[in-house]
Amino acid sequence: xxxxxxxxxxxxxxxxxxxxxxxxxxxxxxxxxxxxxxxxxxxxxxxxxxxxxxxxxxxxxxxxxxxxxxxxxxxxxxxxxxxxxxxxxxxxxxxxxxxxxxxxxxxxxxxxxxxxxxxxxxxxxxxxxxxxxxxxxxxxxxxxxxxxxxxxxxxxxxxxxxxxxxxxxxxxxxxxxxxxxxxxxxxxxxxxxxxxxxxxxxxxxxxxxxxx
Amino acid sequence: xxxxxxxxxxxxxxxxxxxxxxxxxxxxxxxxxxxxxxxxxxxxxxxxxxxxxxxxxxxxxxxxxxxxxxxxxxxxxxxxxxxxxxxxxxxxxxxxxxxxxxxxxxxxxxxxxxxxxxxxxxxxxxxxxxxxxxxxxxxxxxxxxxxxxxxxxxxxxxxxxxxxxxxxxxxxxxxxxxxxxxxxxxxxxxxxxxxxxxxxxxxxxxxxxxxx
DNA sequence: ACCTGAACACCGTTCAAGT
DNA sequence: ACCTGAACACCGTTCAAGT
Numbered sequence: 001x002x003x004x005x006x007x008x009x010x011x012x013x014x015x016x017x018x019x020x021x022x023x024x025x026x027x028x029x030x031x032x033x034x035x036x037x038x039x040x041x042x043x044x045x046x047x048x049x050x051x052x053x054x055x056x057x058x059x060x061x062x063x064x065x066x067x068x069x070x071x072x073x074x075x076x077x078x079x080x081x082x083x084x085x086x087x088x089x090x091x092x093x094x095x096x097x098x099x100x101x102x103x104x105x106x107x108x109x110x111x112x113x114x115x116x117x118x119x120x121x122x123x124x125x126x127x128x129x130x131x132x133x134x135x136x137x138x139x140x141x142x143x144x145x146x147x148x149x150x151x152x153x154x155x156x157x158x159x160x161x162x163x164x165x166x167x168x169x170x171x172x173x174x175x176x177x178x179x180x181x182x183x184x185x186x187x188x189x190x191x192x193x194x195x196x197x198x199x200x201x202x203x204x205x206x207x208x209x210x211x212x
Numbered sequence: 213x214x215x216x217x218x219x220x221x222x223x224x225x226x227x228x229x230x231x232x233x234x235x236x237x238x239x240x241x242x243x244x245x246x247x248x249x250x251x252x253x254x255x256x257x258x259x260x261x262x263x264x265x266x267x268x269x270x271x272x273x274x275x276x277x278x279x280x281x282x283x284x285x286x287x288x289x290x291x292x293x294x295x296x297x298x299x300x301x302x303x304x305x306x307x308x309x310x311x312x313x314x315x316x317x318x319x320x321x322x323x324x325x326x327x328x329x330x331x332x333x334x335x336x337x338x339x340x341x342x343x344x345x346x347x348x349x350x351x352x353x354x355x356x357x358x359x360x361x362x363x364x365x366x367x368x369x370x371x372x373x374x375x376x377x378x379x380x381x382x383x384x385x386x387x388x389x390x391x392x393x394x395x396x397x398x399x400x401x402x403x404x405x406x407x408x409x410x411x412x413x414x415x416x417x418x419x420x421x422x423x424x
Numbered sequence: 425a426c427c428t429g430a431a432c433a434c435c436g437t438t439c440a441a442g443t
Numbered sequence: 444a445c446c447t448g449a450a451c452a453c454c455g456t457t458c459a460a461g462t
Contacts, residue, residue, distance in 0.1 A: 008446085032435065043447045045438085050445095054436065107323055110400040135401055143402065173397070173407065174390075174414050181393025185385070188322040189347055190355065195385065202386050209421040220427085244454065255428045257457085262426095266455065 012050040014040045019061055023104045033057065059136045062109045066142035069098050069109070074149045084162040088204035091153055092179055096196055099183035106183055109143070150176050162208050171207075178203055224262040226252045231273055235316045245269065271348045274321045278354035281310050281321070286361045296374040300416035303365055304391055308408055311395035318395055321355070362388050374420050383419075390415055 008014065015036050022031050033054055034044045051057040076094035080087045099106050135143065151172045157163035163171065182199055185191040191199065220226065227248050234243050245266055246256045263269040288306035292299045311318050347355065363384045369375035375383065394411055397403040403411065 011445085033437095034435065044436090045448070046446050048437080048446095107319075110396050110402075111319055170410055170414055173403065173411055174418065177393035177397050177403075177411065178386075178390050179393065180396050181389035181391065184322050184392050184396055185389050190322075191385065191389075198382055199385055199389065202382055206386065206418060206421075209418075223426085245456095246454065256455090257429070258427050260427095260456080 008040065008042055008046075011040060011042060011046060015047055015050065015057070016060060016064065019057060020064070020105070023061065023108070024102055027104045028108060031058075058108055059139050061105065062135075062139045063142040065102065065105045065109045066139065066146055069095070069106075070142075070145035070149045072098055073146065074152075077149075077153055084157055084160055085204045085208055087153065088157075088207060089200050091150070092182065092200040092203050093196075095179040095183055096186055096200065099186045100193075103187035106187060109139075110180060110184075147172065147176060150179075157208070175207060178206075220252065220254055220258075223252060223254060223258060227259055227262065227269070228272060228276065231269060232276070232317070235273065235320070236314055239316045240320060243270075270320055271351050273317065274347075274351045275354040277314065277317045277321045278351065278358055281307070281318075282354075282357035282361045284310055285358065286364075289361075289365055296369055296372055297416045297420055299365065300369075300419060301412050303362070304394065304412040304415050305408075307391040307395055308398055308412065311398045312405075315399035318399060321351075322392060322396075359384065359388060362391075369420070387419060390418075 018036050018039050019031060022036070033047050033051075036057075037044045037047050040046075047057070051060065073091050073094045076090040077087050080090035151168060154163065154168045154172045154175060158165055158168060158171075182191070182196075182203065186196065230248050230251050231243060234248070245259050245263075248269075249256045249259050252258075259269070263272065285303050285306045288302040289299050292302035363380065366375060366380045366384045366387060370377055370380060370383075394403070394408075394415065398408065
């Protein structure tokens with residue numbers, strides 16, 4: 001039976017998995033390190049060995065979230081056939097699906113930036129960046145996978161003549177913004193499920209218009 | 213001198229004002245009812261008379277935020293002259309300015325929805341909407357002022373022939389989504405200040421293109 | 425009508441100590 | 444190398460009691 005096996009073996013993975021579930025089912029306010037430790041059957045101090053503080057756990061969740069989002073969007077594009085508008089719609093639909101299923105996680109992924117700086121406000125060496133923190137390195141790297149995926153879609157559209165020429169980086173930024181904005185309206189309950197299809201279709205149509 | 217004047221007179225307004233400042237300067241994690249009470253010079257139980265719980269305070273902040281955002285966007289449009297693209301750019305720029313100055317507040321305005329439902333999960337009478345809560349009535353009403361402002365801009369563009377005809381409601385939703393998406397990238401630190409002008413210009417150009 | 429202050433059940437974080 | 448358990452300083456919320 002082994003009441004307390006190894007040192008739990010893979011506490012880090014267990015904490016992350018349980019955290020993902022709690023986040024999905026009960027929201028971020030219900031996410032506590034002590035509670036996760038309880039569910040994993042370890043003492044409340046144990047998580048410290050794997051996550052320096054609560055923010056480190058949230059960063060790890062955001063990182064995994066970005067990796068999964070990038071994967072799902074890419075898979076949707078790859079499975080959408082040849083028609084370019086259909087590929088755009090598939091990317092947007094996959095993004096919205098992620099937002100619907102993991103609203104709190106997506107908020108977490110695009111949140112942060114504001115919380116931690118307060119501590120360092122009095123700290124002279126960090127005073128210059130006290131109000132413009134960047135996401136942590138690992139989170140940023142994972143979020144760039146999403147940008148790369150969308151960038152590939154943009155480049156393909158320009159090659160096929162379905163998108164206007166010009167700086168692909170600017171178009172990529174605008175498309176990510178649009179996708180994230182739709183997701184933000186969905187997670188905040190300002191878009192009904194019945195409106196999503198139209199919004200996705202309009203997004204694809206908007207980007208494939210020709211300049212006047 | 214009057215150490216403790218009336219009953220503080222306008223505790224509600226004082227709490228809201230201080231909360232707005234804390235939110236701006238230190239982020240949402242630093243926002244505590246007990247701390248606000250301390251700064252207002254009242255006991256920690258006093259805020260309860262004006263805000264039933266912490267969420268009620270956050271709702272009031274979000275409500276005020278939406279009213280101010282709608283006002284600022286409308287003022288920017290009204291002050292932008294006759295050129296329609298310039299009016300679009302002014303609206304987008306005002307939105308981004310709000311996001312830059314009050315990042316945490318904007319996140320709060322488009323957040324929520326997920327946190328409160330957990331409590332009612334076991335409650336049979338509320339089981340049906342346990343995973344799709346709407347923003348509180350007052351917040352929703354204030355957020356609709358933003359939608360109305362953007363809707364007026366859309367209608368004007370269609371009348372002037374600067375925007376394609378069709379359901380103005382759909383176009384409005386897409387424009388709000390785009391603005392909120394840009395803001396989300398800004399508040400999460402994924403758009404540099406130097407990229408904002410191009411993004412704003414590209415947004416205006418995108419919407420005023422003609423269908424191919 | 426508005427506020428106080430004790431009480432309760434939670435947190436995150438720290439750190440000496442164990443295995 | 445990993446985990447325990449006491450300790451500390453905070454929370455939000457409740458509620459009898461005061462003015």
